[in-house]
Amino acid sequence: MFNARINEGAGQWIEKNLVPELFDCLEKEQLQGFHAFVREEDKQTVIIEYPKHFTSAGILPEICLEIGPLAAWTPVKDCMISSYLAEKLPNVFSEPSTVIPTVEAKRTFWEKATILHKEANRRSNFIPKRYSRHYYDLYLLAQSEIKEEAFADVELLNRVVAFKEKFYLDNSAKYEEAVPATLKLLPKEEQLEHLRADYDDMQAMMFEKAPSFDEIMQGLAQLEKEIHQLGV
Structure with a gap:
């Protein structure tokens, strides 16, 4: 089945290529308490654990990067994106904003x-x-x-x-x-x-x-x- 094959292939690429690259980036930046991985039951979602200062019933204590291959990308346009942190601390970043192709x-x-x-x-x-x-x-x-x-x-x-x-x-x-x-x-x-x-x-x-x-x-x-x- 096409859906199963493409999902399996994407999961393998994410686990073997993307996650190690993210892990290397975190180590390079010397960020403490961060960890990137995928769970066995969903290898198309990268989980990034980070140091936590509070818990909430409605917020998962982790960042989930959902990277499924079965998604439509049209219509799309380039958007200038700034993070909330960059808005508060613009001088900390050499590039506080970036252009990202985004679904309209x-x-x-x-x-x-x-x-x-x-x-x-x-x-x-x-x-x-x-x-x-x-x-x-x-x-x-x-x-x-x-x-x-x-x-x-x-x-x-x-x-x-x-x-x-x-x-x-x-x-x-x-x-x-x-x-x-x-x-x-x-x-x-x-x-x-x-x-x-x-x-x-x-x-x-x-x-x-x-x-x-x-x-x-x-x-x-x-x-x-x-x-x-x-x-x-």
Whole structure:
């Protein structure tokens, strides 16, 4: 199977090439308490452990670099990226910012929308841990100009769905209904309690004052109506 072969090949390259290179970089910089590795159950994710000063129920005490080969890279543009640390301590870095090829946010909008659609159609009431972030992300994207950019490119939604049907097929997701007229954003009633608790656990990840869970649900209900109008 193509998916299995390409995932296995990527995992081997990450474990044998990338991780040793990262390890060498950490040693070269003489960083203490850092460790890079992959776990046996997921060799496409590089784990970087670092010195910790606090713990949180919603934040993993490690950096996860997800480097799966089955990802779409269009539309893409070059973006200038600065780290939070460089913003606070710009004089520490010889290059406080860098240009990185980045998938355009309008694709992220439709990626998030289809994630919510899949969860709304999940046969069980289970929702993966930390999944409330997707509801939060889409809510905030909808408050920006990115919503109108996505609305102006509904064909991109079709491409996102086609990619997921090809590489991440899940019959319960009902991707055939992930079109403007029938796209679902709101979770089932039985999922709300778990999502609300998950969102509460993730508050340490939110910048400034985060919207309440109820605000997010209300905003997504309105967004769902607006998307349905695109299919009229």
